[in-house]
Amino acid sequence: MSATLAPTVIEHDTREAWLETRRTGIGGSDAAAILGYSKYRSPLELYCDKIGLTESSAAETEHQEWGHRLEEPIARKYAEVSGRTITDLGDYTIHRSGEYPWMLATVDRLIEPKNLSPMGVLEIKTGAGWKYDDWAFEPPLGYQMQLQHNLIVTGHEWGAFAALFGGHQFLTYEVRLNVKFADLLIKEEQAFMQRVINRDPPPVDASESSARGLKALYPRPSGETVNLPGVAADWGDEIEECKGRLKEITEKKRELENLLKESIGEATFGLLPSGIRYSYKLQTTPEHVVPETSFRVLRRHNK
Numbered sequence: 001m002s003a004t005l006a007p008t009v010i011e012h013d014t015r016e017a018w019l020e021t022r023r024t025g026i027g028g029s030d031a032a033a034i035l036g037y038s039k040y041r042s043p044l045e046l047y048c049d050k051i052g053l054t055e056s057s058a059a060e061t062e063h064q065e066w067g068h069r070l071e072e073p074i075a076r077k078y079a080e081v082s083g084r085t086i087t088d089l090g091d092y093t094i095h096r097s098g099e100y101p102w103m104l105a106t107v108d109r110l111i112e113p114k115n116l117s118p119m120g121v122l123e124i125k126t127g128a129g130w131k132y133d134d135w136a137f138e139p140p141l142g143y144q145m146q147l148q149h150n151l152i153v154t155g156h157e158w159g160a161f162a163a164l165f166g167g168h169q170f171l172t173y174e175v176r177l178n179v180k181f182a183d184l185l186i187k188e189e190q191a192f193m194q195r196v197i198n199r200d201p202p203p204v205d206a207s208e209s210s211a212r213g214l215k216a217l218y219p220r221p222s223g224e225t226v227n228l229p230g231v232a233a234d235w236g237d238e239i240e241e242c243k244g245r246l247k248e249i250t251e252k253k254r255e256l257e258n259l260l261k262e263s264i265g266e267a268t269f270g271l272l273p274s275g276i277r278y279s280y281k282l283q284t285t286p287e288h289v290v291p292e293t294s295f296r297v298l299r300r301h302n303k
Contacts, residue, residue, distance in 0.1 A: 005098025007105075007153055012092035018106070021094050023050060025104040026189050028149040032142035034192045035185070036205075039142075043192065043202035044213035050196045053216040067126045070164060074124050075109050077170055078162035085112040086122055097153045100186060102193045105153035111160060120174075121159035123147050129166025139163075139173055148185060151177045277301040 012018040032038040033046045048054050068091070079086050086109040097103040111120035125143065127134075134140055139147075139161050147159045161173045195202060201217060204210045260278055264270040270278040279301060284294045 007095040007097050007155060009089070010094045010096060011090060012094070015092060018092035018094065022104060022106075023052070025096065025102040026050075026149075026193060027104045027106060028146040028153075031145040031149040031185060031189065034188055035145060037142050037145065038209075040209065042205055042207045042209035042213060044204055045209040045216070047192070047196060047202055048213045048216040051199065054212075067124075070126050071108060071124050074126070074162050074164050074170070075122065077164075078122060078124075078160070078172055081170075081172065082111075082160070084114050086110065087112060095150075095153050100152070100190070103149065103153045103186075103189065105150040107150055107154065110154075118158070119156055121147065121150050121154055121156050123150070123159060123161050125161060125163040127163065127165045129169065132165040132169050132171075135163060135165075135171060135173075139175070144175060145185065147175055148178060148181055149189075152182050152186065 010021060012021065026034070030046055033041040034043055036043065045054070072088075075086055075088070078084075088109055089107065093106065095105045095107065097105075107121050108124040109122040111122050113119050123143065123146065125139075138144070143161065147161070151157065151159055156177070158174060158176045160175065162170070163172070164170050192202070194200075201213075204214065260270065261280060264278065264280045268279060268281060270280070272278075277300075279297075279299050281297060281299075282294055283297045
């Protein structure tokens with residue numbers, strides 16, 4: 001698979017304008033959700049976002065802010081270790097595929113050609129120190145899907161990840177366009193976009209994200225009565241069964257926690273022969289959230 005039409009480059013002055021354009025198509029960060037590989041977003045909630053039922057906040061979260069602040073030093077580190085020149089197109093620049101106009105990409109940096117090597121796409125990531133292990137052999141699948149999407153849009157055949165963990169562990173990976181996967185991704189994203197056009201919601205799944213999507217789809221009751229499918233009787237029976245098991249499990253958990261709390265008593269920590277430690281510390285809630293209260297919290301600390 002190779003793109004025959006160059007992408008359109010759209011520059012925005014504000015995050016708000018950038019978010020509005022993103023809503024008109026599918027971006028790299030949407031790919032994992034569409035394929036069902038996102039931990040954070042279901043196809044249903046993404047669908048609700050694309051049809052305008054949810055609001056995309058123009059304000060960055062603290063995690064997004066620090067990821068953005070660290071982009072430039074990470075990019076410089078990549079240029080240093082790779083010996084390549086990189087180009088920053090700006091925070092709010094979007095590529096729209098010439099081949100598939102509903103495919104959009106916001107790339108962190110472009111990697112300039114060097115010798116016989118063509119131009120590539122650089123994805124910059126940050127994470128907590130413990131996430132370093134998730135990248136031990138290759139970048140996580142969701143991020144690879146994002147990069148493959150962005151390669152399709154830009155028409156480039158390769159890209160790289162530059163990632164920083166815990167503020168001091170740096171690594172980089174190079175990835176080539178996977179033609180077979182690209183064909184699959186295009187088909188799945190096109191089918192999803194057709195759902196958006198037809199106002200045909202994707203099926204629900206077990207995630208909290210799907211629950212948020214349903215809340216956005218059906219915010220108020222109409223007062224009508226609908227006939228449920230026959231299988232809904234089984235769903236209802238299973239819900240009641242789950243409630244009973246959940247109550248039993250909750251009570252057992254509370255009993256075991258009470259046994260640990262009793263064993264720790266007035267102490268702050270309890271230590272097992274295996275080296276696992278429990279803490280039973282005092283925690284205070286801030287007064288601006290609720291009236292200030294203090295209570296002890298039991299936590300497990302592995303070796």
